[in-house]
Amino acid sequence: MYLGSTPFDTLLDSAIRQGALTTTDIADILHFRIFGNPQGFLLLKNQDIGDVPATPADRKTLIKPDYRSELLLLQATALLGDSIGYPQESDGSLINNFFPQAGKARQLSSASFDTELDLHTKNALHEVPPDFLALLCLRAAPRDDAITYIASVDKMLEVIDAETTDLLFQESFNFLSDYCLSEKSCRIDLGRHRPMLYGQRDRPYLRLDPHFMLARSARMQRLIEEIKEIAWSVAQPVRLAAGDLLIIDNRRAAHARSAFQAQFDGRDRWIQRTFAISHQRQLIGETGEPSRIIGLRPHAQ
Numbered sequence: 001m002y003l004g005s006t007p008f009d010t011l012l013d014s015a016i017r018q019g020a021l022t023t024t025d026i027a028d029i030l031h032f033r034i035f036g037n038p039q040g041f042l043l044l045k046n047q048d049i050g051d052v053p054a055t056p057a058d059r060k061t062l063i064k065p066d067y068r069s070e071l072l073l074l075q076a077t078a079l080l081g082d083s084i085g086y087p088q089e090s091d092g093s094l095i096n097n098f099f100p101q102a103g104k105a106r107q108l109s110s111a112s113f114d115t116e117l118d119l120h121t122k123n124a125l126h127e128v129p130p131d132f133l134a135l136l137c138l139r140a141a142p143r144d145d146a147i148t149y150i151a152s153v154d155k156m157l158e159v160i161d162a163e164t165t166d167l168l169f170q171e172s173f174n175f176l177s178d179y180c181l182s183e184k185s186c187r188i189d190l191g192r193h194r195p196m197l198y199g200q201r202d203r204p205y206l207r208l209d210p211h212f213m214l215a216r217s218a219r220m221q222r223l224i225e226e227i228k229e230i231a232w233s234v235a236q237p238v239r240l241a242a243g244d245l246l247i248i249d250n251r252r253a254a255h256a257r258s259a260f261q262a263q264f265d266g267r268d269r270w271i272q273r274t275f276a277i278s279h280q281r282q283l284i285g286e287t288g289e290p291s292r293i294i295g296l297r298p299h300a301q
């Protein structure tokens with residue numbers, strides 16, 4: 001455990017009190033959380049990430065004595081909401097570390113590095129998707145070939161007509177699960193039928209994961225492809241540099257990442273990621289469960 005035996009709440013308390021975000025950054029994050037923006041993401045550059053050791057070869061060898069990046073990331077996360085994790089993501093870690101691992105190449109997961117991922121909202125099928133993702137870049141890809149793409153629902157709706165927008169609120173798609181203990185990238189039918197758009201008509205929330213969505217007809221299957229193409233047509237590319245903090249509104253934007261090269265020499269790309277939700281107290285009220293690690297609830301509707 002690279003954070004030693006420090007309890008998470010102790011780390012979080014230090015983050016709130018000692019995180020290095022400037023007052024301007026804090027205002028920008030709060031403004032983004034409360035008001036959003038048309039592009040669906042916020043990029044804050046040149047953050048203090050402290051001393052970053054060589055990029056490790058795998059999570060078992062991850063040792064990072066300087067916690068400044070973790071404190072900064074948790075400070076940003078606390079401004080966005082409550083920090084959560086999922087059992088299926090990095091074994092429920094509240095701070096996920098991503099770097100190329102030789103054995104995990106070509107898998108369709110966040111640990112992969114040479115597979116292009118399609119535009120998606122995180123945990124689209126989950127009862128409790130993250131409201132926000134926060135990504136802190138500790139080291140850029142050595143060839144600067146890793147590109148994060150973000151497609152906001154507002155930009156998508158600029159090119160989707162009103163009739164199709166109505167359809168996206170009404171038509172349900174079966175969101176499949178890729179959560180298997182034995183293998184990655186499986187597709188399990190949990191009967192999670194949901195529309196792609198939900199919430200306010202003028203400012204909708206988005207649920208999109210084309211590779212894990214099934215339609216009830218060939219026509220609706222084509223609609224998934226159309227929406228996917230529209231998302232790509234409005235997607236904005238971001239190349240993360242060391243010290244960049246990228247915050248994505250996961251209910252208002254889809255994201256993807258390009259393939260990139262890895263060298264396994266300690267200089268590979270390294271990203272730290274957290275999730276925030278906006279309604280943890282409501283969840284605790286409903287479930288009586290205060291855990292920050294939120295599993296699938298297969299029987300919930």
Ligand SMILES: [Fe+2]
Pocket residue numbers: 110120121122255
């Ligand atoms: Fe993702």
